[in-house]
Amino acid sequence: MTFARNPAVEIGLLLLLAGQAGVSHADVKAGEAIAKSGTGNISACMLCHGLNGEGRPPAGFPRLAGQNRDYLVKQLKDFKAKLRTNPLMRPIASALNTAQMNDVADYYASLPPWKPGTGPAQNTAQTPRGAQLAQHGNWDKGMPACFACHGANGAGIPPHFPSIAGQNAVYISNQLNAWKAGTRINDPEGLMKAVADKLSPEDISAVSAYLANPK
Amino acid sequence: MNRLLDRLTQNGKFHPMWIVLAVTGVLIVASIVFIPARYEGSKEPKQKIAVADHAAAETLPEPDAGQHESKPEPAVIQTTHFTPPAERDMPTGEMGDMIKLGRNIFVHTQVYAKNLVGNGLNCVNCHLDAGRKADSAPLWGAYVMFPAYRSKNHKVNSFEDRLAGCFRFSLNGTPPAYNSKEMLALTSYSYWLATGAPTGKELAGRGYPKLDKPPRQPDAQRGAAVFEKNCAICHGADGLGTKVNAQYAFPPLWGKDSFNAGAGMHSVKNAAAFIKANMPLGKGNSLSVQEAWDVAQFVDSHDRPPDPRVKK
Numbered sequence A: 001m002t003f004a005r006n007p008a009v010e011i012g013l014l015l016l017l018a019g020q021a022g023v024s025h026a027d028v029k030a031g032e033a034i035a036k037s038g039t040g041n042i043s044a045c046m047l048c049h050g051l052n053g054e055g056r057p058p059a060g061f062p063r064l065a066g067q068n069r070d071y072l073v074k075q076l077k078d079f080k081a082k083l084r085t086n087p088l089m090r091p092i093a094s095a096l097n098t099a100q101m102n103d104v105a106d107y108y109a110s111l112p113p114w115k116p117g118t119g120p121a122q123n124t125a126q127t128p129r130g131a132q133l134a135q136h137g138n139w140d141k142g143m144p145a146c147f148a149c150h151g152a153n154g155a156g157i158p159p160h161f162p163s164i165a166g167q168n169a170v171y172i173s174n175q176l177n178a179w180k181a182g183t184r185i186n187d188p189e190g191l192m193k194a195v196a197d198k199l200s201p202e203d204i205s206a207v208s209a210y211l212a213n214p215k
Numbered sequence B: 001m002n003r004l005l006d007r008l009t010q011n012g013k014f015h016p017m018w019i020v021l022a023v024t025g026v027l028i029v030a031s032i033v034f035i036p037a038r039y040e041g042s043k044e045p046k047q048k049i050a051v052a053d054h055a056a057a058e059t060l061p062e063p064d065a066g067q068h069e070s071k072p073e074p075a076v077i078q079t080t081h082f083t084p085p086a087e088r089d090m091p092t093g094e095m096g097d098m099i100k101l102g103r104n105i106f107v108h109t110q111v112y113a114k115n116l117v118g119n120g121l122n123c124v125n126c127h128l129d130a131g132r133k134a135d136s137a138p139l140w141g142a143y144v145m146f147p148a149y150r151s152k153n154h155k156v157n158s159f160e161d162r163l164a165g166c167f168r169f170s171l172n173g174t175p176p177a178y179n180s181k182e183m184l185a186l187t188s189y190s191y192w193l194a195t196g197a198p199t200g201k202e203l204a205g206r207g208y209p210k211l212d213k214p215p216r217q218p219d220a221q222r223g224a225a226v227f228e229k230n231c232a233i234c235h236g237a238d239g240l241g242t243k244v245n246a247q248y249a250f251p252p253l254w255g256k257d258s259f260n261a262g263a264g265m266h267s268v269k270n271a272a273a274f275i276k277a278n279m280p281l282g283k284g285n286s287l288s289v290q291e292a293w294d295v296a297q298f299v300d301s302h303d304r305p306p307d308p309r310v311k312k
Helices: A007-017 A025-037 A069-080 A089-095 A098-110 A127-136 A146-150 A169-181 A188-196 A201-212 B002-008 B017-033 B036-041 B093-107 B139-143 B159-170 B181-193 B220-230 B268-278 B289-300
Strands: B148-150 B155-157 B242-244 B247-250
Touching: A025 A098, A069 A089, A069 A098, A127 A146, A127 A201, A169 A188, A169 A201, B093 B181, B139 B159, B139 B181, B159 B181, B220 B289, B268 B289
Parallel strands: none
Antiparallel strands: B148 B155, B242 B247
């Protein structure tokens, strides 16, 4: 098994057994190796998630850099357990063991998060709508602000609420549509389903574009 | 009218007469809106302001318990509530600045009224959507009901008295002086939110919707299970809230940073009604009546700051 042959995993395991909660250097290094070179029959994550985890916006491959660690681990587990479906990610997540998931999540979480003010400022006809939904929600339909759960400026509220600011618009709208259609069902207590159901197609387009580069 | 108000605020300071004028203003605005011809031509001609059956006169909130004991339940579930003006339509100028300050104090109480607050909460934590959301004790629903007689202290209470109550109990703090900038700002914001609302009428969406009695006696132990499944993800497994950068992103439901034992939310009845209509956030009305009472019982069974009126 890959598990036994990987010294970094063993160290990680030992540290865990010793009750060390902190992220060790070895975890991040082992994670970086998986991200950049893959392992066994697993392809390198960077092929799809970008050299530095920045994602591939046009393809809708998500940014992973700076995302909170627990959220990343949960997604990998959910892909593996078929609670979240995606033909590209499922085989990859299925081939990762728990220790590898932790390592690679530690690595991506250690990369710098998206910074506001990077990227061209957007100012289109739908920008005000996007900003309204993100900052204030749509209470006429009982929908809270995205930032009420995803934190000030969408930076996330660990451990359960991921950062969504600076994520690419194609990916965000894919996820919102998946929740609406009932094809993404791994959100705790159906919290995101309740939100997505209250968004019109125009809302999804506006809020996704806004979140890709919120001011 | 607006120009007159502007004039009154011109010399940088608020004149106490402003409040009197503001109240008169509401009366005038309300009467103008209700002249039918004018109403037809107004910006939202389709808007119907739902007014709850005003059977009982004594509907005043007490800081400690049973706020809406006698609040009549609307016959049907109202979908057309009074709609407060949109945030982008906030007036500019000095009046606008005061309204905006009021909004900021209400939403970011920890920042804008820091020294008046004795816990980790903001007004908006219990009055959702910046005090606009129906069924979470919206400011527009309250504003038009004051001044009013309150059986609790046997006198006519001003709107300021009511604001002071939430500072003292819900925020476990110190009420701002009645002529302070904070008080004037909060009153201005509420007055503006109530633009076009009929005065002295109990509007649908005021307070919390009356909640049916639970089939079984509320039980904190069953409530603990409801909490774990539906609330802990945000408010924390220990109920002490979730912080980001030393500020609460999800507020504490008990403990030293939560509302005190004299607060309206410390009445299980109020808490149950609030929770049923508004929690879990974004999924209001998804709990059963029994679950809402049980979890409210559980929340209110925890330690919190003492009621300041009770002498130790």
